[in-house]
Amino acid sequence: MKRALLFFIMLPWLPADAGEPGPGMKRWYTPEQVAQGKALFARHCSECHGKNAASTPEWRKPGPDGHFPPPPLNGTAHTWHHPLPLLRRTIREGGIRLGGKMPGFQEKLSAAQIDAVIAWFQSLWPDNIYALWSGMRSPTASQPAFIKERNPGKR
Ligand code: HEC
Numbered sequence: 001m002k003r004a005l006l007f008f009i010m011l012p013w014l015p016a017d018a019g020e021p022g023p024g025m026k027r028w029y030t031p032e033q034v035a036q037g038k039a040l041f042a043r044h045c046s047e048c049h050g051k052n053a054a055s056t057p058e059w060r061k062p063g064p065d066g067h068f069p070p071p072p073l074n075g076t077a078h079t080w081h082h083p084l085p086l087l088r089r090t091i092r093e094g095g096i097r098l099g100g101k102m103p104g105f106q107e108k109l110s111a112a113q114i115d116a117v118i119a120w121f122q123s124l125w126p127d128n129i130y131a132l133w134s135g136m137r138s139p140t141a142s143q144p145a146f147i148k149e150r151n152p153g154k155r
Contacts, residue, residue: 027130028084029119037120040113044105049073053121067101075125080133087118 041053048070049055055072062068071077082090091114094104105114122130 027122028134029115029122033116033119034123035120036113037116037118037123040109040117041120044108045073045117048102053124070102073121073124075122075129079121080125080129083133084118088114091117 041049042051045053050070050072053073054076055070059069059071059077071079073079079087088111090102091109092104092106094100095102096104109117122133125133
């Protein structure tokens with residue numbers, strides 16, 4: 001009985017639109033994108049975000065320079081709070097212009113390559129995290145602080 005109740009309470013968090021990916025359902029990317037993204041990540045991102053996108057366990061603590069370390073992208077931190085257009089923009093533009101430390105990659109990576117990198121790190125996310133991400137309703141609700149300062153309507 002309690003279990004059934006919990007199920008109904010949890011329902012709003014699950015993707016409501018037909019065809020949207022959810023637990024055990026299809027994800028937006030292909031295995032080819034994941035494979036391409038893996039190589040690109042190793043080349044461009046792993047020096048900061050770690051080989052398996054796990055970064056450092058200390059990612060919540062600012063360093064001596066007051067900046068936060070690169071967060072893990074493997075589903076254990078808050079990357080799943082950010083919708084796809086925002087993830088794309090973060091990688092394109094980086095965080096330096098917003099007071100962060102990540103360089104932008106728009107000169108180095110094409111839009112398709114950026115999508116492949118996102119596909120790879122999302123392939124590390126367990127289904128429950130992916131489902132929460134894909135069920136997100138408000139694209140601007142949970143932008144990271146360093147992005148919030150910028151025009152939230154523009155993506
Ligand atoms: C020089 C170190 C560095 C490199 C290289 C780097 N990042 Fe980052 N990244 C950071 C830091 C630091 C942050 C936190 C925001 C900031 O300070 O700009 C961040 C934030 C992010 C975020 C936002 C995560 C969140 O949960 O809010 C994403 C997504 C991301 N990086 C993806 C990538 C990808 C993909 C690459 C490779 C194409 C990459 N980064 C390369 C340092 C780096």
